[in-house]
Amino acid sequence: MILGLPIAFTTPWLLAGLVALPVLWWLLRAIPPAPLRQRFPAVTLLLDLEDRDAESDRTPWWLLLLRLLAVAALILGFAGPVLNPEQRQTGRGPLLIFVDAQWTAASDWPQRMGAIEDQLDAAAQAGRTVAIALSHEVTEAGADAPQWQSAGDWRARLSGLSPVAWDAPYGAASAWVAALQDADTIWISDGVARTGRLDLLAEFEAKGRVDVLQPTTPRFGLLPARAEDGALVLEALRSGETTGADLVVQGIGPDPSGVERVLASSVLSFAAGAARAEVQMPLPPELRNRITRFQLEDQRAAGAVTLADDSLRRRRVALLTGTQSREGLELLSPLHYLREALVPSAEVIEDAAIDTLIEAGPEVLILPDVPSLVEPDQRALAEWVAQGGLLLRFAGPRLAAADTGRGVEDILLPVRLRSGGRVVGGAMSWGAPRALAPFPETSPFFGLRVPDDVLVRAQILAEPSPNLADRTLASLADGTPLVTRKALGQGQVVLFHVSANAEWSSLALSGLFVQMLERLAISTRPGQVEAQTLEGTQWVAERVLDPFGQLGPAGAQAGVDGPRLLDGARAEVPPGLYADGDRRLAVNTLGPDAQMTPANWPARIAPRWEDRSAARSFAPYLLAAALILGMLDILASLWISGRLRRRAVATGLRVSALVVTALLALPNQGVSQDADTHEAVIGAASTVTLAHVLSGDPATDEIAKAGLMGLSDQLFSRTSVEPAPPVGLDIERDELSVYPFLYWPIGDTTRQPSPAAYARLKTYLAAGGFILFDTRDAGFGGESAAARRLRTIALPLGLPPLEQVPHDHVLTRAFYLLEEFPGRARGPAWVEAAPPNAERAEGMPFRNLNDGVSPVIIGGNDWAGAWAIRADGAPMFPVGRGQAGERQREMAVRFGVNLVMHVLTGNYKSDQVHVPALLERLGE
Numbered sequence: 001m002i003l004g005l006p007i008a009f010t011t012p013w014l015l016a017g018l019v020a021l022p023v024l025w026w027l028l029r030a031i032p033p034a035p036l037r038q039r040f041p042a043v044t045l046l047l048d049l050e051d052r053d054a055e056s057d058r059t060p061w062w063l064l065l066l067r068l069l070a071v072a073a074l075i076l077g078f079a080g081p082v083l084n085p086e087q088r089q090t091g092r093g094p095l096l097i098f099v100d101a102q103w104t105a106a107s108d109w110p111q112r113m114g115a116i117e118d119q120l121d122a123a124a125q126a127g128r129t130v131a132i133a134l135s136h137e138v139t140e141a142g143a144d145a146p147q148w149q150s151a152g153d154w155r156a157r158l159s160g161l162s163p164v165a166w167d168a169p170y171g172a173a174s175a176w177v178a179a180l181q182d183a184d185t186i187w188i189s190d191g192v193a194r195t196g197r198l199d200l201l202a203e204f205e206a207k208g209r210v211d212v213l214q215p216t217t218p219r220f221g222l223l224p225a226r227a228e229d230g231a232l233v234l235e236a237l238r239s240g241e242t243t244g245a246d247l248v249v250q251g252i253g254p255d256p257s258g259v260e261r262v263l264a265s266s267v268l269s270f271a272a273g274a275a276r277a278e279v280q281m282p283l284p285p286e287l288r289n290r291i292t293r294f295q296l297e298d299q300r301a302a303g304a305v306t307l308a309d310d311s312l313r314r315r316r317v318a319l320l321t322g323t324q325s326r327e328g329l330e331l332l333s334p335l336h337y338l339r340e341a342l343v344p345s346a347e348v349i350e351d352a353a354i355d356t357l358i359e360a361g362p363e364v365l366i367l368p369d370v371p372s373l374v375e376p377d378q379r380a381l382a383e384w385v386a387q388g389g390l391l392l393r394f395a396g397p398r399l400a401a402a403d404t405g406r407g408v409e410d411i412l413l414p415v416r417l418r419s420g421g422r423v424v425g426g427a428m429s430w431g432a433p434r435a436l437a438p439f440p441e442t443s444p445f446f447g448l449r450v451p452d453d454v455l456v457r458a459q460i461l462a463e464p465s466p467n468l469a470d471r472t473l474a475s476l477a478d479g480t481p482l483v484t485r486k487a488l489g490q491g492q493v494v495l496f497h498v499s500a501n502a503e504w505s506s507l508a509l510s511g512l513f514v515q516m517l518e519r520l521a522i523s524t525r526p527g528q529v530e531a532q533t534l535e536g537t538q539w540v541a542e543r544v545l546d547p548f549g550q551l552g553p554a555g556a557q558a559g560v561d562g563p564r565l566l567d568g569a570r571a572e573v574p575p576g577l578y579a580d581g582d583r584r585l586a587v588n589t590l591g592p593d594a595q596m597t598p599a600n601w602p603a604r605i606a607p608r609w610e611d612r613s614a615a616r617s618f619a620p621y622l623l624a625a626a627l628i629l630g631m632l633d634i635l636a637s638l639w640i641s642g643r644l645r646r647r648a649v650a651t652g653l654r655v656s657a658l659v660v661t662a663l664l665a666l667p668n669q670g671v672s673q674d675a676d677t678h679e680a681v682i683g684a685a686s687t688v689t690l691a692h693v694l695s696g697d698p699a700t701d702e703i704a705k706a707g708l709m710g711l712s713d714q715l716f717s718r719t720s721v722e723p724a725p726p727v728g729l730d731i732e733r734d735e736l737s738v739y740p741f742l743y744w745p746i747g748d749t750t751r752q753p754s755p756a757a758y759a760r761l762k763t764y765l766a767a768g769g770f771i772l773f774d775t776r777d778a779g780f781g782g783e784s785a786a787a788r789r790l791r792t793i794a795l796p797l798g799l800p801p802l803e804q805v806p807h808d809h810v811l812t813r814a815f816y817l818l819e820e821f822p823g824r825a826r827g828p829a830w831v832e833a834a835p836p837n838a839e840r841a842e843g844m845p846f847r848n849l850n851d852g853v854s855p856v857i858i859g860g861n862d863w864a865g866a867w868a869i870r871a872d873g874a875p876m877f878p879v880g881r882g883q884a885g886e887r888q889r890e891m892a893v894r895f896g897v898n899l900v901m902h903v904l905t906g907n908y909k910s911d912q913v914h915v916p917a918l919l920e921r922l923g924e
Contacts, residue, residue: 005719008507008720012770015799015874017071017075018072018075018076021068021071021072021277025266026041029214030785037266040822041898042424044706047365050284050889054852058476059538060640063633063640064072064714065636066629066632066633066636067629067633070626070629070630070633071626071735073622073623073625073626074622074623074626076622077620077621077622077623077625077626077808078618078619078623079619082514082620084917087528089517091210092128093128093182093183093184094129094130094131094148094181094182094184094559095123095128095129095130095131095183095184095185095186096130096131096132096133096146096180096183096184096185096186096204096207096230097119097130097132097133097186097188097607097807098133098135098185098186098187098188098204098478099112099116099132099133099134099135099161099188100135100187100188100189100190100192101134101135101136101161101163102163102166102167102192102194103134103163103166103167103301103302103303103547104166104167104190104192104219104221104301104303104766105163105301105386106163106165106188106300106302106547107219107220107299107301107304107546108215108217108548109162109163109547111215111652112188112272113161113186113549114160115186115213115609115750116132116158116161117155117158117188120151120152120154120155122671123151124150124151124152124526128151128854129148129149129150129733130148130149130150130151130154131146131147131148131149131183132146132154132157133146134161134163134332135170136163136164136168136175136571137805138173138177139620141425141697143652145179145180146180149630150710155345157575159424162222162547163343163547164542164547164571164572164862165302165546165547165567165569165574165575165589166302166568166571166574166575166589167194167569167589167590168570169194169195169196169805170194170195170196170197170200171200171443171796173200173203174194176854177200177204178202178203180207181207181882182207182208182800183207183208183209184208184209184210185204185207185208185209185210185211185794186211186213187201187204187210187211187213187727188211188214189212189214189596189607190214190215190219190599191215191218191219191239191240191599191604191607192239192597192599193213193239193597193598193599193600194597194598194599195790197599198454198602201601201602201605204559204716205723209294210605211605211608212601212606212607212608213606213608213609214371214599214607214608214609216240216609217237217240217597218238218239218241218245218248218294219237219239219240219301219596220236220237220299220301220302220303221236221237221301221302221303221305221589221594221596222234222235222236222294222295222296222303222304222305222306222590223235223236223590223591223594224307224586224591224592225235225294225306225308225312226592226759227311227312228280231281231282231283232280232281232282232288232312233279233281234247234249234266234268234272234278234279234281234306235276235277235278235296235761236276236278236296236598237275237276237590237594237595238275238276238277238278238596238771239275239596239597239598239599240796242273244269244270244271244272245269245270245273246267246268246269247266247267247268247269247270247271247277247278247296247297247299248267248268248296248297248298249266249267249268249281249294249295249296250262250265250292250294250295250296250297250333251263251264251265251281251293251294251299252291252292252293252917253282253291253292253293253308254290254292254607259766259767260764260766262290263287263290264281264283264287264291264515264613265293265297265908266279266280267279268296275596280547281906287608288312289311289313291308291553292307292308292310292551292577293305293306293307293308294306294308295549300548300549300696300755301547301548301549302545302546302547302548302549302575302589302825303589303590304549304550305545305551305588305589306576306586306588306590307545307575307576307586307587307588308586309553309577309584309586310583310584311585312522313588315346315347315363315364316346316347316349316360316361316364316365317346317347317348317349317362317363317365317366318348318349318350318351318357318360318361318362319335319338319339319343319348319349319350319367319368320334320341320351320352320354320357320366320368320370321335321350321352323350325389329746331603333501334368334369334499334500334691335350335368335398335500336498336500336501337502337508337509337513338366338368338500341513341514342517342636346523347468349362351525353381354373354377354380354381355377358380358381360604363390364388364389364390364392364880365381365384365390365391365392365632366392366394366512367391367392367394367395367397367456367835368393368395368499368500369394369395369397369399369401369499369500370393370398370399371398371401371402371404372402372404373412373639374430376426378411378412381412382411382412382488383619384491385412385488385489385491385492385493386488386491387489387491388489388490388491388595389893390491390492390494390520391412391488391491391492391493391494392494392496392520393412393413393493393494393495393496394495394499394500394505395459395460395495395496395497395498395499395504395817396499396500396501397499397501400460401483401717403419404417405417406418407463408919410489412493413495414471414484414486414492414493414494414495415462415463415465415468415471415481415486415495416462416463416465416486417461417462417464418459418461418463419462420646424698429769432475433456433457433505433754434455434456434476434480435450435452435454435455435456435476435477436450436454436456436474436475436476436477436482436507437474437475437476437477437479438450441472442472442610442914443473444519444520444581445474445516445519446536446537446549447516447532447535447536447537448512448513448516448519448532448533448535448537449512449532451510451511451512451910453506453514454505454506454507454510455505455506455508455821456476456482456498456504456505456507457504457505458498458499458503458504459476459480459482459497459504459505460497460498461480461497462480462481462484462497468484469478471484471485471486472484473485473494474634474660478882481497482497482498482845483495483496483497483516483861484497497857499592503690506914507733516856518721519843520849523641529634531562531563531566534561534563534565534566534585535562535563536562537562537564537580538560538561538580538649539559539561539579539585540557540559540560540579540580541553541554541557541559541560541576541577541578542554542576542577542578542579542584542796543576543577543798544574544575544576544577545574545575545576545589546755546796547704548755550759550762550796550853551576551577551796551798552757552795552796552797553795553798553799553893554576555795558575558913560572560578562580563616565578565587568591569588569589570657573585573587575585575588575589575868584773589830596905598846598877602699609718620632620737620914662688675707683904685738687722687723687724688721688722688724688740688904689723689724689725689726689727689739689902690708690711690712690723690726690741690742690743690900691708691726691727691728691736691738691739691741691742691743692704692705692708692727692728692729692742692743692745692864693728693729693731693742693743693744694725694728694729694730695745695747695750695751696749696750697747697749700745700747700904701728703864703865703866703868703876704728704743704745705726706864706868706869706870706876707729707743707863707864707865707866707868708726708743708864709725709726709866709868709869710867710868710869710876711867711893711895711896711897711900712724712725712726712875713869714867714893714896714897715896715897715900718897719815721898721901727739727741730883731753731757731760731761731890732756736760736761736764736769737763737764737767737769739769740768740769740770740903740904741763741770741772741899741900742769742770742771743771743772743774743864744772744774745776745859745864746773746775746786746789746790746793747775747776747785747786747789748784748785748788748789749789750786750789750793752792752793758796758797758824761797762797762798765797765855769855769856770854770855770856770857770903771856771857772791772856772863773794773857773858774823774856774859774860774861774863774864775787775789775790775858775859775860776861776862776864776865779859784860786860787860790858794856794858799832799834799855799856799886800829800832801832801833801856802830802832802833802856802858803831803832803834804828804829804831804832805821805828805829805831805835805857807819809855811831811857811898811901811902812898812904813898814898814899814901814905815897815898815901816894816897816898817893818891818894818895818898819890821859821861821891821895822861822891822895823859823861823862823865823866823892823895824861824862824863824866824879824892825860825861825862825879825886826861826862826866827859827861828859828862829855829857829861830857830858831854832854832855832856833859855897861892863892863896864875865879866879866892866893867889867892867893868891879892893905
């Protein structure tokens with residue numbers, strides 16, 4: 001700051017040059033020595049001559065002032081004047097920058113990185129060593145000591161710093177600080193109260209001065225959705241705000257075509273001074289079951305996203321009513337206890353006709369004490385189960401009295417049954433009711449606690465057989481099977497050997513009954529899952545949340561014991577969706593009991609946050625002024641010396657005016673650039689334009705552009721496609737949706753896209769875009785540096801499973817008939833894997849693969865190098881040797897043509913109308 005004015009200089013020592021201005025004035029004003037006068041007789045001949053080129057013996061004062069102003073403008077401009085500079089406290093010695101790097105810091109992480117850069121600049125000017133510590137790195141015992149380095153070294157490492165997707169108290173951070181050397185601390189806080197904050201502050205203050213930087217904007221979080229009265233209830237939290245605010249909460253999931261989009265949205269309103277806001281979203285079961293996550297719009301943080309799991313799904317369960325009457329004693333009805341267990345969390349459909357229930361599309365169909373079905377119903381029900389349905393049957397007096405399953409195995413029963421039942425006081429009496437045995441490890445009920453008051457008084461007995469033990473899921477204390485199951489096609493048939501009411505046992509009266517239904521994936525109660533329910537289960541991460549709220553594949557991770565999932569998100573159990581067979585359980589960043597309150601700092605600490613946008617550099621304006629003054633000085637000097645006429649002066653002034661106008665228009669240059677960009681997007685949307693992703697390496701980008709140029713020329717001459725010249729795209733800022741084809745060369749130094757770029761790429765792929773990844777290392781899947789870099793870059797995109805291009809993929813016949821896909825190298829190419837049920841139909845030469853277009857093709861054959869041409873149209877690089885090399889180049893071009901045609905036409909060549917011509921071409 002200078003004289004209390006809001007002006008500072010980034011290089012203040014240059015201001016010492018202003019001291020030289022008086023010396024420069026004296027030099028310019030110096031009078032040259034008087035000429036020696038010598039009389040010469042012939043000088044009389046020159047008396048009447050007029051000298052038109054007069055020169056001044058002294059520099060005019062206004063020209064001196066002009067020159068001094070130009071020099072002063074240069075000095076001030078190079079000194080880096082800044083209006084409204086940040087007020088920093090200078091210091092000496094080491095500087096520790098401690099950063100709250102929990103999920104609460106993700107929404108404005110770029111601004112936090114900017115604040116760190118500012119602190120590093122100040123430290124560099126003061127010559128201080130710096131250490132940067134992220135909160136999640138020091139909250140565990142045994143954290144590494146900080147690395148004290150120069151500010152320049154840390155600046156090079158800033159891009160590798162990232163927050164985490166969970167929250168945690170500071171814990172062992174105090175012990176970590178106690179082992180530090182004395183140092184001042186800059187604490188970049190997230191502004192959220194957290195256990196151990198004051199203790200950690202005291203440890204920092206014991207080492208030196210502490211300054212706290214804290215944004216003024218509130219943090220927002222979203223609690224897990226819960227089901228109430230048939231609707232989903234979503235509750236949001238905020239910290240540090242007293243005014244009212246409205247946020248949009250979105251339900252996201254796949255539409256019927258499989259494209260992920262916003263399926264539902266609602267406005268969530270915070271009252272003035274309120275820290276919580278709640279909204280109800282009544283959704284039909286079909287839409288509710290499609291939603292995979294809810295998120296707060298425009299809030300890029302893991303805590304602003306909550307994942308949906310089985311607890312939010314309203315399963316469609318069908319109950320066959322048959323001739324059961326609802327009149328009389330309701331508690332004796334076989335359907336009463338099933339309704340009580342299912343209605344709160346499932347969409348229950350009841351009807352007396354099997355075909356009506358199957359047409360409703362249930363996931364589970366329950367037959368309570370149904371002895372037999374007519375042959376058409378039996379056949380239809382068996383087909384439904386074979387396609388993946390779950391048939392759940394309960395025994396009862398009617399099934400015990402019938403001959404169903406006696407002696408022979410019924411297709412709709414898991415085991416053969418004995419004649420008669422086993423009851424207390426009967427011929428095969430126990431003498432007393434029997435309790436249940438603990439569930440074996442192979443049973444889906446393993447880990448459930450069996451209450452002592454659950455007793456069985458009667459049951460239907462299973463006929464002994466070699467596979468009875470394998471089909472038994474639960475037994476009584478004496479080993480008698482209680483629940484049996486068998487697979488039927490892709491579905492299952494399950495039989496409870498007791499009735500669905502309390503007539504034969506007390507099972508239907510206990511909570512174990514509902515838990516057993518949960519384990520069978522029939523009914524899952526909304527709300528928090530109990531640890532007892534998860535005992536003995538192992539869960540594997542299927543998809544995980546990154547700190548910025550993006551959902552991506554989990555990769556290879558070890559299984560997690562079920563009860564540990566209820567301890568909340570942390571480093572060992574990152575937030576995401578976990579699977580155990582067909583069950584799904586969400587671990588969210590915020591639990592249902594989470595709280596968010598603003599950080600309460602002691603009175604001696606005054607948090608601040610510099611607005612970097614308020615600081616404005618005046619250097620460009622001063623340098624432009626120096627240039628203008630220099631031009632005016634030249635014109636004035638020429639005019640004084642008589643070397644400019646009036647017309648030339650007028651022309652010079654007009655030129656100067658044009659230059660000044662151009663310089664003044666420089667700050668608005670972005671507007672013209674935006675207009676040019678807009679025109680380029682419109683041009684690309686009106687025609688086919690191939691594009692490549694800019695890698696940052698000029699040589700790689702030149703090859704990519706030349707390759708797409710060569711491919712465009714071949715498309716123009718061989719097909720009806722007339723592409724425009726290819727373009728290079730910056731995925732961080734350029735519009736992608738108008739380009740159907742992106743070529744992305746990957747090297748070991750390719751930059752990792754930002755979270756915003758990943759979001760744009762996911763939207764591009766979901767809308768039907770296509771990316772050709774090329775590692776240019778003669779193959780993909782190996783351990784080359786480029787292949788490893790590709791896996792790192794592609795992982796956050798959430799790509800589908802891949803396989804090598806099969807021989808009957810439409811890519812082999814989109815335009816040319818191909819068997820391989822070479823570039824400058826020969827290697828495999830990888831596409832989206834075929835669905836597991838893809839089969840070759842009778843009379844068809846190809847399987848029905850990929851209903852759409854594979855969003856990516858990955859390889860390392862350097863296709864752009866094979867397509868690349870020079871300005872004169874000649875190939876840029878050799879391919880192979882001799883005739884074989886030219887043949888390989890031709891195959892590479894044909895692959896490129898097939899690729900573009902596949903992108904533009906999809907699986908058009910898979911239509912049956914093309915079969916005769918393809919068979920003829922194939923010689924079949």
